[in-house]
Amino acid sequence: GAVVSQHPSWVICKSGTSVKIECRSLDFQATTMFWYRQFPKQSLMLMATSNEGSKATYEQGVEKDKFLINHASLTLSTLTVTSAHPEDSSFYICSARIIVTSYEQYFGPGTRLTVT
Amino acid sequence: AQKITQTQPGMFVQEKEAVTLDCTYDTSDQSYGLFWYKQPSSGEMIFLIYQGSYDEQNATEGRYSLNFQKARKSANLVISASQLGDSAMYFCAMRDLGGDSSYKLIFGSGTRLLVRP
Numbered sequence: 001g002a003v004v005s006q007h008p009s010w011v012i013c014k015s016g017t018s019v020k021i022e023c024r025s026l027d028f029q030a031t032t033m034f035w036y037r038q039f040p041k042q043s044l045m046l047m048a049t050s051n052e053g054s055k056a057t058y059e060q061g062v063e064k065d066k067f068l069i070n071h072a073s074l075t076l077s078t079l080t081v082t083s084a085h086p087e088d089s090s091f092y093i094c095s096a097r098i099i100v101t102s103y104e105q106y107f108g109p110g111t112r113l114t115v116t
Numbered sequence: 117a118q119k120i121t122q123t124q125p126g127m128f129v130q131e132k133e134a135v136t137l138d139c140t141y142d143t144s145d146q147s148y149g150l151f152w153y154k155q156p157s158s159g160e161m162i163f164l165i166y167q168g169s170y171d172e173q174n175a176t177e178g179r180y181s182l183n184f185q186k187a188r189k190s191a192n193l194v195i196s197a198s199q200l201g202d203s204a205m206y207f208c209a210m211r212d213l214g215g216d217s218s219y220k221l222i223f224g225s226g227t228r229l230l231v232r233p
Contacts, residue, residue, distance in 0.1 A: 042225070049220055091159055093161065097219065
């Protein structure tokens, strides 16, 4: 149980285009989903916290107009990287928190984005 | 602000031996939680073990144990009987009670473990 999927697992896009990444909780409902970014050989950095039905809370330094997050249902959150640039190339990981537990997060397998 | 520190960028261990990965933390909260995750080259984050600040006993999960020393603010991960499949990045993390009660995680910089045959 507690499986989180991400789609796509990897994507290559051209500079200036937008790309959408989906995060789904497959067998549970998640009130909260988190989006992380991980550059090569670095740690995970939280980008934003996404609560179902409300606006995402972005961490300091993360451009909310560039990284659009939508959490339309209890099982789906999307991250859209708008007007992507090569410096946006990174590994994006989502995680989901189960309603009834206070702290457990379940991570998706990640999406590797390469902007050319 | 909460902070997690992992001072070992890389570690080697011989197969079948035990290894300790260091983690220290800083927080002013009385109630907090500490996690260890494993990240193999595939990139997925694998939950290993959790320790709550009020837990009196050190957490254990199979070959993983957490050496929790509250006064020293350390939460070291001990892996016993290392296996080749243990080669990966290991992250220590702390639960941060955000302003919106979102319980976000703050991660350390990670330790890359390489198990030698």
